[in-house]
Amino acid sequence: NVKSTLTVGDTLVPLLLLSNGMHLSNFAGDKKEWVLYMTIGNLSSKLCQMPSMHSVIMVALLPIA
Secondary structure, eight states, X not given: OHHXXXXXXXXXXXXXXXXXXXXXXXXXXXXXXXXXXXXXXXXXXXHHTOGGGOOOEEEEEEEEO
């Protein structure tokens, strides 16, 4: 149980990882890549959908051959 290991003043932050496949080019052999994003889980969806808030950050770019 996670709650039993927390002491007074500790904070538990849920992290969400999101991925999205992206088609790059038909000319270079039909290459694709997966983009991996991260956000904090307890943000409101209204806040997450506002690009000006920068609530989602790109963590990795994974090329798929």
